[in-house]
Amino acid sequence: MKLKQAFLDSYRSDRVLIFEWVLAAVTAIFIILTSAYVDMRSLTIWSTNVWDVTLDSNIRHLYEYTAQNVNQIQHAKMGSELFSVLPWSVWNLPIWAIQRFGGIPIATSPWMLMYSKMFTVVLALVILRYTKKITMLLTNDPVKAQWAMFLSASSSFLLLATCYAGQNDILMMAPSVIGIYHLLRGKEKTFLAWSAVAIAIKPFFAVPFLAVLLLYEKNIFKAALKALISVSGMFVQKLLFMGAPMYKECISDGPSKMMLEQMFPANINTAYGGISFFAIALVLIYFYCYSLDFSHDNIKKGDKYFAEFVIYTVTMTYTANLILSPVTFYRMAVLIPFLYITIVLNSRMRFYNGVIETAMTAGIIAKFAVRYSSSLFRIKTINYAVVQYLFGYRVIDGDEGPYTSIETYVQDNSELLIAFQPVFAGIAVIGAALLLWFNHPDRRHKQTLACGEKNCRVLLWVRAVLLIPFIALTLWMFYKAPIKLY
Numbered sequence: 102m103k104l105k106q107a108f109l110d111s112y113r114s115d116r117v118l119i120f121e122w123v124l125a126a127v128t129a130i131f132i133i134l135t136s137a138y139v140d141m142r143s144l145t146i147w148s149t150n151v152w153d154v155t156l157d158s159n160i161r162h163l164y165e166y167t168a169q170n171v172n173q174i175q176h177a178k179m180g181s182e183l184f185s186v187l188p189w190s191v192w193n194l195p196i197w198a199i200q201r202f203g204g205i206p207i208a209t210s211p212w213m214l215m216y217s218k219m220f221t222v223v224l225a226l227v228i229l230r231y232t233k234k235i236t237m238l239l240t241n242d243p244v245k246a247q248w249a250m251f252l253s254a255s256s257s258f259l260l261l262a263t264c265y266a267g268q269n270d271i272l273m274m275a276p277s278v279i280g281i282y283h284l285l286r287g288k289e290k291t292f293l294a295w296s297a298v299a300i301a302i303k304p305f306f307a308v309p310f311l312a313v314l315l316l317y318e319k320n321i322f323k324a325a326l327k328a329l330i331s332v333s334g335m336f337v338q339k340l341l342f343m344g345a346p347m348y349k350e351c352i353s354d355g356p357s358k359m360m361l362e363q364m365f366p367a368n369i370n371t372a373y374g375g376i377s378f379f380a381i382a383l384v385l386i387y388f389y390c391y392s393l394d395f396s397h398d399n400i401k402k403g404d405k406y407f408a409e410f411v412i413y414t415v416t417m418t419y420t421a422n423l424i425l426s427p428v429t430f431y432r433m434a435v436l437i438p439f440l441y442i443t444i445v446l447n448s449r450m451r452f453y454n455g456v457i458e459t460a461m462t463a464g465i466i467a468k469f470a471v472r473y474s475s476s477l478f479r480i481k482t483i484n485y486a487v488v489q490y491l492f493g494y495r496v497i498d499g500d501e502g503p504y505t506s507i508e509t510y511v512q513d514n515s516e517l518l519i520a521f522q523p524v525f526a527g528i529a530v531i532g533a534a535l536l537l538w539f540n541h542p543d544r545r546h547k548q549t550l551a552c553g554e555k556n557c558r559v560l561l562w563v564r565a566v567l568l569i570p571f572i573a574l575t576l577w578m579f580y581k582a583p584i585k586l587y
Contacts, residue, residue, distance in 0.1 A: 141267030165346035218267035232438035262434035301334025379425035461532025494585035
């Protein structure tokens with residue numbers, strides 16, 4: 102009876118349990134050991150190429166050298182700016198030295214690739230540290246700060262971006278979160294500096310940055326000047342490589358340019374041409390932010406009401422981007438930690454927020470897993486992962502057998518799930534809309550839904566391990582691959 106009572110006391114507790122942290126950590130480790138995503142391999146090689154050209158010639162030959170594809174990776178051309186890999190280059194200096202002087206190629210070494218991926222995990226930990234700091238500024242409540250950290254750490258979006266894909270979006274996310282933290286502490290110049298760093302790494306933070314800027318800067322001339330400051334890092338990089346061999350060609354063919362071009366799809370045809378839903382949303386968000394009665398005084402006073410709107414504004418802007426523009430699966434991570442801080446602030450909706458966020462996440466993952474030509478949960482991702490040692494072989498890229506991914510497996514075994522793609526997308530979109538509706542700073546104090554403050558731990562446990570069945574199925578398909586290279 103004492104054991105049962107102890108379990109019930111823990112289950113009903115308002116605190117994050119050690120077991121839940123362990124569950125999230127085990128899931129993260131499992132994902133790290135079972136994946137070596139193709140983009141991560143390319144980014145790792147690009148980051149170490151920085152040292153090769155620095156030693157052998159100069160940094161302006163980076164794009165030319167990368168295009169030679171000495172390491173035979175999938176992405177020959179480096180399609181992003183220097184800052185998108187420069188911090189990673191510092192982290193990867195040890196494995197570059199092993200390759201350069203020891204002759205062990207990084208691109209086919211599971212252990213060196215895992216070391217490279219750990220940089221994204223370290224940056225995720227930095228984000229979690231600032232998640233706690235921001236939540237403490239807003240609530241002065243250590244329990245809520247723990248919840249914001251846990252919900253962010255166990256989010257499938259963060260796990261996919263870091264532990265699975267090892268993508269460099271996290272390099273942009275870390276300085277953007279640090280910048281927001283300093284803004285909430287009343288340090289606008291520091292906020293602008295960190296924002297410039299984030300945008301220089303990847304320009305996607307410019308979208309929520311402008312919304313936050315319009316919250317407190319009502320002088321349009323000053324807002325435009327500060328917006329120019331925020332993109333100064335981009336200009337510095339372009340000046341550095343102006344006329345450099347293969348720079349223009351690589352940037353033109355790169356994924357960053359393509360993603361920016363696709364950010365505003367023509368959803369409606371009019372007499373004037375196509376109209377983008379996301380463009381409409383941005384106009385409305387920017388107008389709304391500018392119309393709110395905030396100013397520099399709110400920053401200097403450390404106004405918590407203003408701080409709540411800052412976090413909500415970033416969440417709202419990123420959410421609009423993610424549901425109204427084509428995105429890759431790892432880009433969902435930009436919601437962290439802003440969405441989860443917003444959720445934690447609304448203690449009256451704890452249960453409903455948990456249900457809605459879990460349903461939204463499940464819908465998004467299911468959609469990404471089964472959509473046509475999905476890049477998620479492909480069996481070739483296990484090639485060069487640490488778990489490959491246990492199998493003792495790898496599969497042939499392009500000739501993996503009848504199943505190359507969960508999407509192809511579902512096509513053959515459960516066509517109904519393919520037909521349900523609109524359902525998954527619908528759950529994701531309505532879930533995102535409900536989270537924004539219920540957690541608006543002006544609305545959350547008015548919620549009176551029954552059982553709203555209930556904490557359903559089973560839901561947390563399911564949420565923490567949501568990715569494991571998908572990766573387990575991918576491992577099974579890898580095991581069943583008919584052609585194996587030992």
